[in-house]
């Protein structure tokens with residue numbers, strides 16, 4: 001699946017798709033509540049009100065760069081809190097290559113934040129060591145985010161994620177820490193969107209008068225556009241995360257800006273009473 005934004009092309013590479021079983025991340029998004037939001041069906045939920053979600057990476061091709069935004073779960077990782085996220089063996093890199101993006105063609109990796117499902121393919125296991133997967137890439141991490149997890153990863157699962165998927169990049173000299181509002185290229189600027197994590201960033205793309213927003217995990221699912229206060233269990237600051245949703249969605253509502261989530265496909269945000277809804281077409 002891909003989208004064009006002026007001269008920029010955005011391609012989604014899926015690592016994992018799920019239907020339902022989302023109570024652990026969005027406990028308030030029960031089936032009954034979801035069925036009250038018919039615009040979610042069928043793209044983002046089933047008729048029964050079960051949520052459709054994915055873990056994916058986005059390849060952003062500008063005239064001069066090939067940037068991989070977020071890197072999923074990865075293979076061979078251990079110590080994850082979600083059982084099925086351990087010791088995975090998926091042909092994700094082969095899928096990237098088949099889609100036209102061999103790993104060594106990526107010049108930049110950008111993580112919206114440093115949670116387990118956004119950093120996995122930063123590294124791969126080689127001879128018992130975690131090494132950078134994208135050997136020709138600089139890896140861009142938000143400075144606030146990197147320093148937070150470097151200093152505050154205290155639970156075993158958070159320590160595992162930082163040590164196998166983030167620290168080896170810094171140790172290999174491949175990491176660049178960027179400010180949360182940095183301009184990366186003529187087309188790409190970062191927007192600070194804290195709440196889900198302390199240094200979470202979103203990615204604004206502008207080219208030839210067209211615009212796209214890679215929102216990351218500001219919302220895990222479009223149902224949070226209707227219910228801004230449905231913070232996820234993974235949000236480090238649920239109140240801040242709700243405020244960030246209101247600010248960010250207000251800015252882009254009723255504009256042609258294409259919005260793509262860290263776990264959902266592209267659409268456009270429309271105002272709907274005091275909140276918002278998400279429209280795939282039109």
Ligand SMILES: [Zn+2]
Nearest residue numbers: 115117217262
């Ligand atoms: Zn996520």
